[in-house]
Amino acid sequence: MAKVLVGLSGGVDSSAAAAMLIEQGHEVSGAFMKNWINSEGLPGDCPWETDLEDALAVARKLKIEFRVVDLIDQYKERIVDYLVEGYRSGITPNPDVWCNREMKFGVFLDYALGQGFESVATGHYARKRTLSDGHAAILRGADPNKDQSYFLALMTSFQADRAMFPAGELLKPEVREVARRHDLPTAAKKDSQGICFIGDIKMSDFISHYIPDKPGEIVDVHGKVMGQHRGLHLYTLGQRKGHGVASPREGMAYVVVAKDVEKNQLVVGWDESETPGLYASECVIGSVSTIGVNFDAPRWLEAQPRYRAKAERAHITPREDGKLDLRFQTPQRAIAAGQICAFYDGGRLLGGGVFEQVK
Numbered sequence: 001m002a003k004v005l006v007g008l009s010g011g012v013d014s015s016a017a018a019a020m021l022i023e024q025g026h027e028v029s030g031a032f033m034k035n036w037i038n039s040e041g042l043p044g045d046c047p048w049e050t051d052l053e054d055a056l057a058v059a060r061k062l063k064i065e066f067r068v069v070d071l072i073d074q075y076k077e078r079i080v081d082y083l084v085e086g087y088r089s090g091i092t093p094n095p096d097v098w099c100n101r102e103m104k105f106g107v108f109l110d111y112a113l114g115q116g117f118e119s120v121a122t123g124h125y126a127r128k129r130t131l132s133d134g135h136a137a138i139l140r141g142a143d144p145n146k147d148q149s150y151f152l153a154l155m156t157s158f159q160a161d162r163a164m165f166p167a168g169e170l171l172k173p174e175v176r177e178v179a180r181r182h183d184l185p186t187a188a189k190k191d192s193q194g195i196c197f198i199g200d201i202k203m204s205d206f207i208s209h210y211i212p213d214k215p216g217e218i219v220d221v222h223g224k225v226m227g228q229h230r231g232l233h234l235y236t237l238g239q240r241k242g243h244g245v246a247s248p249r250e251g252m253a254y255v256v257v258a259k260d261v262e263k264n265q266l267v268v269g270w271d272e273s274e275t276p277g278l279y280a281s282e283c284v285i286g287s288v289s290t291i292g293v294n295f296d297a298p299r300w301l302e303a304q305p306r307y308r309a310k311a312e313r314a315h316i317t318p319r320e321d322g323k324l325d326l327r328f329q330t331p332q333r334a335i336a337a338g339q340i341c342a343f344y345d346g347g348r349l350l351g352g353g354v355f356e357q358v359k
């Protein structure tokens with residue numbers, strides 16, 4: 001039995017996770033991470049105070065020790081700055097994936113270890129198994145609709161060895177049932193949405209707060225001017241809506257296919273495989289990290305380019321600079337630099353990396 005610190009977000013998944021760990025006989029404490037309090041007056045609601053109250057109410061009901069851990073400065077440094085810098089430089093960052101590596105299983109895990117805990121548990125829908133060498137493997141969550149293993153793709157082996165995901169063994173309705181059985185006040189609470197910790201605010205509104213608009217032309221793939229954009233950082237490859245270019249073709253939309261930073265032009269084209277720039281097979285993956293495996297030789301695996309995408313067969317070749325050359329067996333639509341590629345072998349998460357170049 002282990003001494004475990006559960007990240008209590010005030011949501012149902014982490015509440016049920018805490019209850020399950022107690023049932024399993026672990027010595028459990030709960031902690032709410034205070035990462036973002038919207039001191040900058042951003043639009044949208046800022047639910048952290050309600051979430052903190054809910055987390056505290058759950059801890060009281062379960063009769064476990066409860067702490068509030070202030071990580072506001074680290075969150076600003078490691079997530080908000082990365083997010084804003086990323087958009088400023090024209091990439092599409094993924095704060096949720098980095099948040100797991102840098103915050104929940106980064107500074108929060110370090111805090112827990114320093115306080116004498118052996119593990120950090122969360123309500124993520126993923127499963128953990130121990131391999132014959134004693135190290136952890138992370139598997140997709142038991143509920144295929146809820147599986148969150150993609151968001152854990154940049155976790156290190158060190159982090160995975162010290163992580164627990166009890167809720168990932170169950171289906172979502174079963175998780176709510178655990179919370180109901182323990183009479184937890186979060187049993188019927190709606191799932192949270194929005195940017196990790198920042199809340200329910202549109203990414204473009206968040207970004208606009210930090211980066212001024214820089215209007216320019218929208219052109220088609222032949223260079224014909226089609227409209228005006230507000231700033232390249234506000235658009236993502238593959239984006240169908242929000243660019244304002246109407247399509248005269250029935251059932252066929254214009255989508256963003258490129259950003260020309262030098263000319264400050266946004267390029268749109270038809271959403272079809274022949275459109276240059278929209279589909280790609282060859283990529284360079286940087287910031288590679290793995291969980292319980294090494295990528296020291298070329299191999300086939302499945303690569304998942306987005307949270308809600310299918311994992312596709314791909315071949316990787318390690319490079320001398322530590323990055324990977326990756327080739328998808330079939331071309332993939334709208335992969336943007338900065339996005340996270342998660343690697344799987346069947347249901348097992350092998351690790352992940354960042355799309356740095358897409359060809």
Ligand SMILES: Nc1ncnc2c1ncn2[C@@H]1O[C@H](COP(=O)(O)OP(=O)(O)OP(=O)(O)O)[C@@H](O)[C@H]1O
Binds near residue numbers: 031
């Ligand atoms: N502010 C927080 N304090 C402590 N732990 C947190 C916090 N936010 C998230 N976590 C942990 O990270 C897990 C995944 O976070 P995410 O925001 O994806 O929540 P979720 O899937 O909606 O789960 P939940 O229902 O527990 O909120 C949570 O289940 C929780 O264990």
